Amino acid sequence: MPSDDSPIDRVNAALPQTQCTKCGYPGCLPYARAMVMDGEAINRCPPGGQEGVRTLARILGREELPLDTDCGKHLPLQRAVIDEEHCIGCTLCIQACPVDAIVGANKFMHTVLADVCTGCDLCVAPCPVDCITMVPAGHDWTAQLAAQARTNYEHRQKRLDVTHHETLSAAARTLANKPVLSATASNEAIKQETIARALARARSRRHGTQS
Numbered sequence: 001m002p003s004d005d006s007p008i009d010r011v012n013a014a015l016p017q018t019q020c021t022k023c024g025y026p027g028c029l030p031y032a033r034a035m036v037m038d039g040e041a042i043n044r045c046p047p048g049g050q051e052g053v054r055t056l057a058r059i060l061g062r063e064e065l066p067l068d069t070d071c072g073k074h075l076p077l078q079r080a081v082i083d084e085e086h087c088i089g090c091t092l093c094i095q096a097c098p099v100d101a102i103v104g105a106n107k108f109m110h111t112v113l114a115d116v117c118t119g120c121d122l123c124v125a126p127c128p129v130d131c132i133t134m135v136p137a138g139h140d141w142t143a144q145l146a147a148q149a150r151t152n153y154e155h156r157q158k159r160l161d162v163t164h165h166e167t168l169s170a171a172a173r174t175l176a177n178k179p180v181l182s183a184t185a186s187n188e189a190i191k192q193e194t195i196a197r198a199l200a201r202a203r204s205r206r207h208g209t210q211s
């Protein structure tokens with residue numbers, strides 16, 4: 001995580017924080033990092049528009065470029081709305097939302113928290129019953145909303161990191177137990193072989209008695 005006054009953080013702070021991934025990066029911070037570290041183009045953020053490109057040009061001391069519309073157009077802010085009658089409660093939208101703007105539980109209807117939604121539209125495509133639509137938000141994106149979205153995104157990333165580490169720890173525990181599991185499996189194999197041999201001896205004794 002960059003420090004508060006690092007170049008990456010200064011660039012990240014100038015980005016809109018919708019976390020929409022339209023720049024081709026999985027969030028605003030990775031795009032900021034790519035601009036500072038790898039010289040990535042400064043015109044790939046549609047939510048920031050031309051004004052955002054100008055700000056980035058100033059911070060990074062680069063020439064202003066026209067917004068790259070291959071990444072998307074600069075549109076008025078939207079927000080997601082779920083048609084709760086048709087929602088099947090699959091939770092796919094919750095998993096897609098980068099800022100935890102959707103609440104709901106498995107097999108229960110889901111709802112978008114309008115004041116948390118960044119309008120990124122990442123929840124729309126995963127919905128299997130197409131019950132999420134984007135509608136005009138009716139207000140502009142502000143610096144305060146961007147700061148809140150950044151905090152929500154960072155909380156979510158931390159939570160996902162913890163889950164990821166827990167999964168890795170579980171995998172590591174399984175690997176650590178592997179010799180024990182292998183020994184158990186091999187003991188079981190020896191036991192089965194011993195039983196098979198004993199049965200074979202019994203069969204041959206019986207056969208010998210009968211002959």
Ligand code: SF4
Nearest residue numbers: 020021023027028045
């Ligand atoms: S707002 Fe979207 S396009 Fe702009 S930097 Fe953030 S993730 Fe990328």
Ligand code: SF4
Nearest residue numbers: 097117118120121123
């Ligand atoms: S609810 Fe949908 S549009 Fe709103 S922030 Fe979450 S993923 Fe983006």
Ligand code: SF4
Nearest residue numbers: 087088090091093127
């Ligand atoms: S993805 Fe669609 S159906 Fe699934 S919980 Fe979200 S809104 Fe409901």
